[in-house]
Each structure stands twice: as C-alpha cells, then as structure tokens.
Amino acid sequence: MTAVRHAVEDLLRELAPQVLGALVRRYGVFDACEDAVQEALLAAALQWPDEGVPDSPRGWLVTVASRKLVDQIRSDSARRRREETLALATPQAELLSHAADAVPSTDRDDSPALLFLCCHPALSPASRIALTLRAVGGLSTPQIASAFLVPEATMAQRISRAKQTIKASGTSLAMPEGADFAERLAAVRHVLYLVFNEGYTTTSSADLTAPELSAEAIRLTRMLHRLVPDDTETAGLLALMLLTDARRPARTGPSGELVPLAEQDRGRWDRRLIAEGVALISRTLPCGQVGPYQLQAAIAAVHDEAEDTDATDWPQILALYDLLRQFGPNPMVDLNRAVAVAMVHGPAAGLGLLRELEGDKHLTRHHRLLATRAHLLELLGEHKTAADAYREAARRTTSTPERRHLIARAHRLEGRA
Structure with a gap:
C-alpha cells in the first residue's frame, strides 16, 4: 500500500499545475481556483489509493476542483467579493448552474505559464518559492512548512499573501513576451535553484537533506527545459542539479552523519544521473554564451568524473x-x-x-x-x-x-x- 500511495502522490504532483492551469484559464481567479485544486488533490489522495486511479485522473481532478470552486462561492457569504470578481471573468449564473457540466478543457497544459505566474516580479523570493511549490509542485502547505522549518500558520499566511498579490496584479495566465520573458525566465531559474539547494543541504534541520525538495526542483527544471530547449542556462541549471544530486546517496553515513566529498564512497554515486548531466553540459557549453549555471555544472562534472579526490x-x-x-x-x-x-x-x-x-x-x-x-x-x-x-x-x-x-x-x- 505504501508503494501505491507514493505512486499516487507522484501523479498528483505532476497533475496539480495542469489542473490549476485549466481552472484559472476558465474562471480567471487564481486564489479561489488554487484553493479548490488543493481540496481536489486532498480528496484524490484519500480516495485513489483505496479505490484506484480513475481512467482520466486529470479530468477527475478538474471536475472535482470545479465543483469545489462553486461550493466555495455558494457556501461562504464572507467571500462575496470573490464571487463578484468571478462574475467579471464568466457569467455567475453559468458558473453556478453549469459548473458540473461545463468542465474546463483538460487538453491544454498550462503548467509552464503557471510556473512563470508564480515567479511574478511583485513577489518576494520567499513567496515565489512557497507559491511555486504549492501551485506548481503540488505540495501541501504543511509539507512546505515542514521542509523550511517554519510554523504551518506562517507558511499559510505567506502563501495567502502571495496569492493576493497575484490577484491584485491583474496578471493573466499567459506567458510573458520579449524582454519580460527573459527577465521572468531568469527569476524562474533562480527560484528552482534555491529550492534545489535547500533540498540538497537544508539550512536548519536535524536532517542534512530534504530529498522531496530537490526532486521537485529537478522535475520542474526538466519541464522548463522542455519549454526552452535552446536556452543554454536552463540546460546548465538542469545539468548542475543532476550532477549534484547524483552524489546524494554517499553524502550521509548509516546514522545520517555528513560525509564530505573527499571521503565519499563514489561507488554509491548515481552513475545514470552523472551520465545524463555530463551529456547535457557537454552539448550546451559549445552552443552559446556561457553563463553561471553552465560553469557550475561544468565544475560539478569535473568532480563527478574523477575516480577520487587525488584524481580530480x-x-x-x-x-x-x-x-x-x-x-x-x-x-x-x-x-x-x-x-x-x-x-x-x-x-x-x-x-x-x-x-x-x-x-x-x-x-x-x-x-x-x-x-x-x-x-x-x-x-x-x-x-x-x-x-x-x-x-x-x-x-x-x-x-x-x-x-x-x-x-x-x-x-x-x-x-x-
């Protein structure tokens, strides 16, 4: 059953941004849609391990989230302002009476646009990280709070403020263009870099690493690389993550103690990740202007390819x-x-x-x-x-x-x- 639950959790993290993107594109209200998607994800996490994954898991989540969204409008009079905002995006009567039937399309994947939205320049770096992990990474607020060792209430407030900032900005779910795209792409890379680093060496924890954060950073960076395959710095960032994460199995001893690079058993390094990272940076370096992520990846590759410290x-x-x-x-x-x-x-x-x-x-x-x-x-x-x-x-x-x-x-x- 544990393996089944892990498989369901992985699937939900992959589907979370796709479902949220579908709702935001249909209803246009990021904060309300994000709340509804989180409720749908929770329902799936509770039901799917026992009842099985539906034939169309993304369609199931979109349908449930849409109904949750309407339930929020109907049942919470204190959120009437949100209802008025929704009316600007879609006729309220249609939203309330046909939500179950007029389910947003699941054919389009807006995950990349959602990732760029979560790295909006109006947000602080800490807020960008938190919102990215929740909205695009599919992690719950307790999971994010635990990873960064802050109280759940504090993280919830941070995420709530970030969502309100996005709402106030009036930004739509669309990819930025021109100079704005280049600037936002750099911000996205930086957020993913920070998430990976916190997962690889936690700043304040009883454990040396938080693997779920590094794994999520790698997953999202792969998605970003597919979006901009010719961007050499994005490729360099992915290579850096792969080459660094390859050493994770040897970084701790039997009791979780830190093992420095010079003393690590290199036979425990993940050779598959090393091969992928070396191939990626080897293709990237000759292709364009060299940037800091590519250089850091090249340094990591030199370390990973050496048989031992003396051979470095x-x-x-x-x-x-x-x-x-x-x-x-x-x-x-x-x-x-x-x-x-x-x-x-x-x-x-x-x-x-x-x-x-x-x-x-x-x-x-x-x-x-x-x-x-x-x-x-x-x-x-x-x-x-x-x-x-x-x-x-x-x-x-x-x-x-x-x-x-x-x-x-x-x-x-x-x-x-």
Missing part, C-alpha cells in the same frame, strides 16, 4: 571558478575558489585568500568560512588552531548534521595536537 582536475576547476567570478561578486564562489587555489598552489595560498574574505559582510560570521579555514589549517598540520576553528564553525551553523561533523573533526584533531 583541480587546475581545470580553478580555471572555471575564475570564469565564474566574472559574472559578479559572489562570496560563496570566492570561498570555493579559495579551496581550489589551495588544492593547486597549496593550503597557505588558500588561507591567504580566506584572509581577504574576512571583511566580506556576508561571510564574516558564516560557519563555512570558518570550516574552510579549519580544513586548510588541518592540511597544513596546524591541528590545534584547526580544531578551534572547527569548534567555532560548529557553534555558528544551524544544521545539526553539519554541527556534529564539525565537532567530530575538532575532537579528532585534538587527539593529534
């Missing part, structure tokens, strides 16, 4: 980081580049770059700056100083697995000092 082509990685820096200041890029410099020119050279980064307001108290310094000091054999840096980094991180890893490093070095 660090000079190539350093050259790629040098190119990446040309796209503007990024303290995390500079931090990673310092590691590459250390691997090519020695730990002392890397530590020299870290001293230059200490004045960066984004890094000065970040645990990763301290953890990187500790690692390079360890390579130099300065075990006592390295242990102190590991302990300070452990105090500053909000990730439980990272804290345990850093403390364990400090303990090990103290035994050598």
Whole structure:
C-alpha cells in the first residue's frame, strides 16, 4: 500500500499545475481556483489509493476542483467579493448552474505559464518559492512548512499573501513576451535553484537533506527545459542539479552523519544521473554564451568524473571558478575558489585568500568560512588552531548534521595536537 500511495502522490504532483492551469484559464481567479485544486488533490489522495486511479485522473481532478470552486462561492457569504470578481471573468449564473457540466478543457497544459505566474516580479523570493511549490509542485502547505522549518500558520499566511498579490496584479495566465520573458525566465531559474539547494543541504534541520525538495526542483527544471530547449542556462541549471544530486546517496553515513566529498564512497554515486548531466553540459557549453549555471555544472562534472579526490582536475576547476567570478561578486564562489587555489598552489595560498574574505559582510560570521579555514589549517598540520576553528564553525551553523561533523573533526584533531 505504501508503494501505491507514493505512486499516487507522484501523479498528483505532476497533475496539480495542469489542473490549476485549466481552472484559472476558465474562471480567471487564481486564489479561489488554487484553493479548490488543493481540496481536489486532498480528496484524490484519500480516495485513489483505496479505490484506484480513475481512467482520466486529470479530468477527475478538474471536475472535482470545479465543483469545489462553486461550493466555495455558494457556501461562504464572507467571500462575496470573490464571487463578484468571478462574475467579471464568466457569467455567475453559468458558473453556478453549469459548473458540473461545463468542465474546463483538460487538453491544454498550462503548467509552464503557471510556473512563470508564480515567479511574478511583485513577489518576494520567499513567496515565489512557497507559491511555486504549492501551485506548481503540488505540495501541501504543511509539507512546505515542514521542509523550511517554519510554523504551518506562517507558511499559510505567506502563501495567502502571495496569492493576493497575484490577484491584485491583474496578471493573466499567459506567458510573458520579449524582454519580460527573459527577465521572468531568469527569476524562474533562480527560484528552482534555491529550492534545489535547500533540498540538497537544508539550512536548519536535524536532517542534512530534504530529498522531496530537490526532486521537485529537478522535475520542474526538466519541464522548463522542455519549454526552452535552446536556452543554454536552463540546460546548465538542469545539468548542475543532476550532477549534484547524483552524489546524494554517499553524502550521509548509516546514522545520517555528513560525509564530505573527499571521503565519499563514489561507488554509491548515481552513475545514470552523472551520465545524463555530463551529456547535457557537454552539448550546451559549445552552443552559446556561457553563463553561471553552465560553469557550475561544468565544475560539478569535473568532480563527478574523477575516480577520487587525488584524481580530480583541480587546475581545470580553478580555471572555471575564475570564469565564474566574472559574472559578479559572489562570496560563496570566492570561498570555493579559495579551496581550489589551495588544492593547486597549496593550503597557505588558500588561507591567504580566506584572509581577504574576512571583511566580506556576508561571510564574516558564516560557519563555512570558518570550516574552510579549519580544513586548510588541518592540511597544513596546524591541528590545534584547526580544531578551534572547527569548534567555532560548529557553534555558528544551524544544521545539526553539519554541527556534529564539525565537532567530530575538532575532537579528532585534538587527539593529534
């Protein structure tokens, strides 16, 4: 039964944006339609595992959601303003009396347009992420709140405000055009990148990763890549996700402890994802202007293709980081580049770059700056100083697995000092 429920959940996540797109295109009110679709998804999640998936699951969801939408209008007098708004989009009499019969068409998939709508420029990055995961990803509010470790009520308010902002903007379910399309495409890529990163290394959790977030980011990026197959940065983003996620099985030990890249069992890496990612970035790099996602994917590919840390082509990685820096200041890029410099020119050279980064307001108290310094000091054999840096980094991180890893490093070095 567990396998059946997982299969149903996967299907519902795939269908959620298609159903919402059909309703929004028919009735024109994003917030009310989104509420109705969530109710339909919940009904399906409860019924389908026991009663079986309907012959036309998308049609079933559209029909149920349409009826839920009408029920909301009929039963909740406090939402009369929503009823008046609906009347602008479609005659109220038709909506109320023929909703069950005049079900929106399910032939058209508006998922890409919905994804762009959820990344509207009027929304904050946090709101874009939350709304994308709920409206396009099909995740429930409790699931999103749990993934980002915020109270459910807080996430519900964030999503509600985002929907009201979309409503107030008057934006229709249509793909932006021209310069607006390029700008919104960049915003969509950034949102998916942030979702993936939070899933790959959670910022504040008892677990190192949240696989459902990374998997959803990959699914949506695949959809975006199908929409714009010639966009090299979208292809680069997908390659980056695949090449990075391929290492997930080896990133944690039996008890969920963090295993750093240099110590991972590379036999546990997902070779299928690596092959797909390498092929994708290999096709993409020669085809157009190189961007930051492509360069990050290329760096990931160099790591993934090496048999072990010693066989890694660090000079190539350093050259790629040098190119990446040309796209503007990024303290995390500079931090990673310092590691590459250390691997090519020695730990002392890397530590020299870290001293230059200490004045960066984004890094000065970040645990990763301290953890990187500790690692390079360890390579130099300065075990006592390295242990102190590991302990300070452990105090500053909000990730439980990272804290345990850093403390364990400090303990090990103290035994050598």
